[in-house]
Amino acid sequence: MLVVSLNSEKKINQKLENSVLVSLDSVKKTYEDGKISVRALRGIDLKIAEGEFTTVYGPSGSGKTTLLNLIGALDKPSEGQVKINGSIINELDRNGLALLRRDNIGFVFQSYNLIPVLTAYENVEFALKISSSNNGNPVRNSKERSAQILEQVGLGDMLDRRPNELSGGQKQRVAIARALVKEPRLVLADEPTANLDSKTSKEVLEIMLEMNSKLKTTFIFSTHDPMVMEYAGRLLEIRDGKITREERR
Amino acid sequence: MKDLFKIAWRNLNRNKVRTVIAILAITTVVAIVVFSRGLILGFSDNTYDLYIDNNLGHARIIQSEYRNREALLSLDYGIDGFQGAGLENMLLEIKELEETEYIVPRLKFGALYGGQANEMVRMAGFGIDPVAEKRHGLLLEEINRGRMPEEGNEILVGVGLLDKLKADIGDQVTFMFTNYYQSLQGRTFTIVGVRESGFSEFDDNFFYLPLTTVQSMLGMEDQATEIMVFSTSRDRAEELEESLAILFQERDGTDNYSALAWQRTDPILELFLEMESIFDFIYIAIILMGTIAVISTLKMIIRERITEIGMMSALGLKPRDILKIFTVEGALMGIIGSAFGVLSGGLINLYLSRAGLHVQAYADTISGMDVLVEPAFYPVFNLENLLVSFILGATVVTITCLWPARSAARLDPVTALHHDS
Numbered sequence: 260m261l262v263v264s265l266n267s268e269k270k271i272n273q274k275l276e277n278s279v280l281v282s283l284d285s286v287k288k289t290y291e292d293g294k295i296s297v298r299a300l301r302g303i304d305l306k307i308a309e310g311e312f313t314t315v316y317g318p319s320g321s322g323k324t325t326l327l328n329l330i331g332a333l334d335k336p337s338e339g340q341v342k343i344n345g346s347i348i349n350e351l352d353r354n355g356l357a358l359l360r361r362d363n364i365g366f367v368f369q370s371y372n373l374i375p376v377l378t379a380y381e382n383v384e385f386a387l388k389i390s391s392s393n394n395g396n397p398v399r400n401s402k403e404r405s406a407q408i409l410e411q412v413g414l415g416d417m418l419d420r421r422p423n424e425l426s427g428g429q430k431q432r433v434a435i436a437r438a439l440v441k442e443p444r445l446v447l448a449d450e451p452t453a454n455l456d457s458k459t460s461k462e463v464l465e466i467m468l469e470m471n472s473k474l475k476t477t478f479i480f481s482t483h484d485p486m487v488m489e490y491a492g493r494l495l496e497i498r499d500g501k502i503t504r505e506e507r508r
Numbered sequence: 509m510k511d512l513f514k515i516a517w518r519n520l521n522r523n524k525v526r527t528v529i530a531i532l533a534i535t536t537v538v539a540i541v542v543f544s545r546g547l548i549l550g551f552s553d554n555t556y557d558l559y560i561d562n563n564l565g566h567a568r569i570i571q572s573e574y575r576n577r578e579a580l581l582s583l584d585y586g587i588d589g590f591q592g593a594g595l596e597n598m599l600l601e602i603k604e605l606e607e608t609e610y611i612v613p614r615l616k617f618g619a620l621y622g623g624q625a626n627e628m629v630r631m632a633g634f635g636i637d638p639v640a641e642k643r644h645g646l647l648l649e650e651i652n653r654g655r656m657p658e659e660g661n662e663i664l665v666g667v668g669l670l671d672k673l674k675a676d677i678g679d680q681v682t683f684m685f686t687n688y689y690q691s692l693q694g695r696t697f698t699i700v701g702v703r704e705s706g707f708s709e710f711d712d713n714f715f716y717l718p719l720t721t722v723q724s725m726l727g728m729e730d731q732a733t734e735i736m737v738f739s740t741s742r743d744r745a746e747e748l749e750e751s752l753a754i755l756f757q758e759r760d761g762t763d764n765y766s767a768l769a770w771q772r773t774d775p776i777l778e779l780f781l782e783m784e785s786i787f788d789f790i791y792i793a794i795i796l797m798g799t800i801a802v803i804s805t806l807k808m809i810i811r812e813r814i815t816e817i818g819m820m821s822a823l824g825l826k827p828r829d830i831l832k833i834f835t836v837e838g839a840l841m842g843i844i845g846s847a848f849g850v851l852s853g854g855l856i857n858l859y860l861s862r863a864g865l866h867v868q869a870y871a872d873t874i875s876g877m878d879v880l881v882e883p884a885f886y887p888v889f890n891l892e893n894l895l896v897s898f899i900l901g902a903t904v905v906t907i908t909c910l911w912p913a914r915s916a917a918r919l920d921p922v923t924a925l926h927h928d929s
Contacts (some may be wrong), residue, residue, distance in 0.1 A: 324926070333822060333921045354826050361824020368925070372819035376518035385511055389824050437823075 279342075280444055280477050281307040281330050286339035288325050288500075298482035299325040301341070301500035305494075309444065310475040312468065314491035316482055322500040323448060323481040326366045330479060331366060331447045332359045344444055361390050365438025365476075367467075371430040373422040379433045380405055380418035408436040412457045412466050428459030433464065439470055446470075452484050466492045509554070512829060515711050516836035519809070527841065530805040532617060534845025535852065537798030538901040541791045541872075542853025544786070545897060549786055551782055551859065552780045553888060556742065556770070561646045565736025566745040569602075572766045576734060581618035581632060583688045586731035594730040601755065607739045607748040612640045613724045613732040619685040621673060629672045630632040631683070633663075633715050635722025635732070644738070647703060647716065653677055654701030664701040668712030675699055688727040691841030695725055705762060706883070745769035795901055798845070799908040806838050806912040817916055818924025826918040832915035835906065842905025850898045850918040857889040 293407055299322045307313055307330075315323050328334040329341050332348050333356070341348045344363050350440070351359060363388075375380050376480075382404040407416055412432040422430055431451060433458040438446050452460035468490055471478050488494055496504035520527045548708040560566060570578070571585035577638040599611055615635035622628055638658050641647050645665065648656060654677045657664050663681075665673065673681055682696040697717065706713055723729050739748045752835035756859055810817070817830055 303567045329921050331822065333925065354828075357824050358820065360822060364822075366822045368819065368820070370815070372815060372925075374816065374820075376515060376522065381514075385515075386823050388511055388827075426687060 278310075280307045280311075280344055281304045281305070281328075281479075282340075282342040283336075284331060284342075285339045286336045288322075288334070289337045299500055300329075300336070303453050303500075303502060305495070305502065307477060307479065309477055310471070311491065312471050312492040313354050314371045314480045314493070315495045315497055316416045316488055317497040317503075319483075319497055321497045323497055325500075327398065327479065330445075331364055332356045333349050342478065346421055361441075363444045365441065365443040365446040366433050367431070367438050367446060367451045367452045369450040371422070371427075371434045371454075373430055373437070374431055375422050378419045378421055379409060379425065379429075379436075382422070382433055383409055383437045383440050387440045389491060390441045397406070404450055405440055407438075407439045409433070411470075412436045413462075426455075426459075427454050428463060431455060431459075431463050435463065435470070436464055439474070439476065442474060443476065445479065448478065450482055450484075451480065452482065452487055457486065460484065460486055464478055471492045512833050513836055516833055516840060519833075519837050520840060523809075526805055526808070530802045530841050531845040531848065533798045533801030534795075534842055534901060534905060535848040537795050538545065538846045538849025538897055539853035539856070541794055541894060541900065542850055543856050543887060544787070544794070544898040545791065545893050546853070546857035547865075547885055548863070549890075549893060550782065550886045550888040552784060554782060554886060556777060558776060558913045560742055560770050561644075561735075562705075564773045565929035566739045566742050567737045567748045567769050568766045568773050569735040569737060569752065569765055569767045570733065572763055576599075577768070578616075581616055582643055583617060583686075583733070584728060585730065586615070586728050586733055587613075587735060587765065588728075588731045590756075591850040595732050596702055596730055601759065602735070602737060602752070605751045605755065607751050609738045609740050610640065610643050612644045612738070613637055613719065614734050614736070615719055615726070615728065615732045616726050616734065617685060617722065617726055617844050619683040621681065628897070629669070630713070631669060631714055631715055633685070633722065634696060635684070635719040636716050637719045641716075645738075650705045651701045652704040654699070659718055660721060661695065661697045662700040662717065663697040664703055664716040665699055665703040666711035666714050667702050668708060669715060670699070670702055672712065676858060677702065685726070688723065693725065694758040706919070739826040742770060745771065748862075791900060792904060796908065797841075798901075799905050801907060802841050802845075803912055805841070806834060807915075809837070810834060810912055810916045813916075814919065814924045814927040817919050818921050820881065821860050821919070822925060824844050830919075831910070831913045831917035834916045838909025838913065839902065839906040842902045842909070845871060845905070846901030849901055850894045851928075854889065854894050857887040857893070858887070860887045897906055 281301045283305040286300055286303040287298070290297045290299055302348055303326065309342070309389040315326060317323055325334070329336055329348070330343065333347055334344055335341070343359060346359050348356060348359065374385065377385060384401055387405060406415070406418060410416060412435055414429060414432055414436070415430060417425065422433070425433065431468050446467070452463060455463060464487060467478055480491065482488065492508055494504075495502055569587065571587060574582070574585035577585060587595060587598065587817050589595050589603070595613060599613060602608055602611055617630045618627060621631060636647070636657075638656050641656065641682050651664065652667065654664070670676065675681055677699050678699050680696050683693055684692060684694045686692050703711065703714070703716070719732065723731060737748060737752065739745065746769050749767055749769040756765050756767065771781055820830060865887070867885070923925075
């Protein structure tokens with residue numbers, strides 16, 4: 260583990276400017292719940308370059324999930340600006356946000372969130388077809404691509420199984436395949452190992468790391484899990500809605 | 509869209525009991541609509557046909573003033589042709605019209621019979637053209653004994669009237685009547701046939717004899733009081749009415765005669781036609797009641813699948829696509845329910861269209877009324893009813909499903925994803 264020095268930080272910042280995928284500028288997020296307002300993020304400045312394998316960690320309620328929601332174009336900031344792959348999400352409507360997610364972002368959830376009535380293969384193919392159906396350009400070889408990515412995550416012989424016929428680790432692999440099949444620039448994983456044992460967690464992380472190096476996909480995790488942190492190339496600690504520590508490896 | 513359809517279809521299996529209950533609700537209401545429509549259509553069709561066959565034709569020609577005096581069986585408003593040129597010539601010209609299929613002229617008059625024990629029987633006689641009546645077929649079908657009167661003093665009497673006269677086929681009866689000149693006359697007729705229509709108004713009061721005989725005994729040569737004109741179907745009645753009006757204008761130049769399409773001739777028929785449109789709203793209301801089950805089911809489904817909706821939204825599905833998934837799911841329940849409803853309602857109608865639905869209290873009420881309606885209900889079994897009910901069921905359910913589906917489409921993805929189901 261290495262805490263970056265001032266010089267190397269300058270070099271990294273220069274490199275980042277050239278290939279920034281995600282950029283947050285003075286981002287604040289406040290939730291209003293009746294008369295109570297909760298300040299989930301209190302001013303975040305962050306740039307994430309393409310191909311980074313970043314982990315956001317911190318205690319519960321620190322703002323990890325809120326940060327991921329904003330980076331995932333699921334939500335808009337109350338103040339400041341969030342830019343993803345050149346698009347300022349503050350300026351997009353619901354359909355615009357949906358298109359941005361479709362074209363750029365894959366999600367891996369803690370509870371997998373697979374469509375229970377579709378098989379592993381169909382879950383993956385569905386994600387691929389959404390992108391093709393919405394932009395009017397049918398994806399070529401969607402069947403082959405879906406089967407291939409499932410093969411890559413080690414589920415080549417379980418294509419026709421429905422989620423209820425898969426273990427937790429297998430479901431998460433399907434979720435990873437679903438996130439990666441459309442070859443997004445960015446994959447967001449919200450506590451992806453929270454429901455998995457340590458052996459399965461390791462396998463899942465290995466897969467994501469492999470995809471990161473093969474496809475140069477940017478990964479951003481939120482986690483409590485020290486094992487996930489070990490895999491990260493960049494660590495961001497968040498507390499009380501602010502980034503309090505950053506490490507690069 | 510194919511994938512959205514696949515998901516919606518498979519989702520139906522996720523909670524089979526709930527899906528079956530929702531489908532059953534639609535099946536029930538659509539079956540009720542099929543049956544009700546069949547019943548109402550059957551009732552109105554039968555009634556229209558009864559009025560058309562017995563009294564109105566597809567268009568009825570009378571002297572314009574006769575309408576107000578018909579109940580008195582007045583002879584003052586006979587049809588004596590265009591410019592008084594005679595009935596026969598007028599009939600020939602009407603036959604020439606493209607819309608005319610055949611014509612049934614009649615001359616109606618009142619008569620009395622003085623029976624035993626000073627009993628007086630009041631009757632209505634109809635001068636009929638035997639050839640035209642045979643072509644029309646109604647009287648011929650309803651003769652239960654004997655034959656049609658062909659010439660001279662032969663008469664056909666209603667079965668109830670035969671009882672009142674205490675006579676039988678072959679017997680001679682003498683009736684009294686006033687002729688066109690208000691002169692009281694008497695004439696003896698021979699009963700050659702008995703009509704049994706099933707309607708007391710006809711069977712107890714009416715008798716029929718050759719038109720030429722009536723014209724001669726009433727002093728109304730070459731005249732009739734009414735002409736029933738038939739086209740190829742009752743749907744052409746308005747065309748026929750229009751052509752007749754043009755003919756009258758051209759040939760007579762006065763408003764002496766009126767030709768009215770059957771639906772404008774009797775207020776009770778106008779009422780039935782009005783009611784048919786009112787019933788269309790009632791059918792929609794019935795189906796809306798059934799959609800409550802589908803809407804509640806969809807609401808439950810959406811509540812259960814909030815996280816799933818959030819995930820789909822995260823994948824990049826637009827609100828419109830999420831709306832489609834839930835609308836298709838509701839529509840499938842509507843389509844399946846409507847199909848079963850049409851099937852079950854159709855089978856009920858098929859059986860009852862042959863066997864009839866006999867409600868004694870209704871038959872008793874009707875028998876005392878001066879209206880031409882069947883004493884039993886015969887629902888119509890036809891493809892049009894099944895198709896209309898199916899489309900109505902499927903469409904109303906689909907449209908109402910847009911409401912819960914819209915709420916799913918409007919869910920905030922963050923709230924949905926972190927919903928604690």
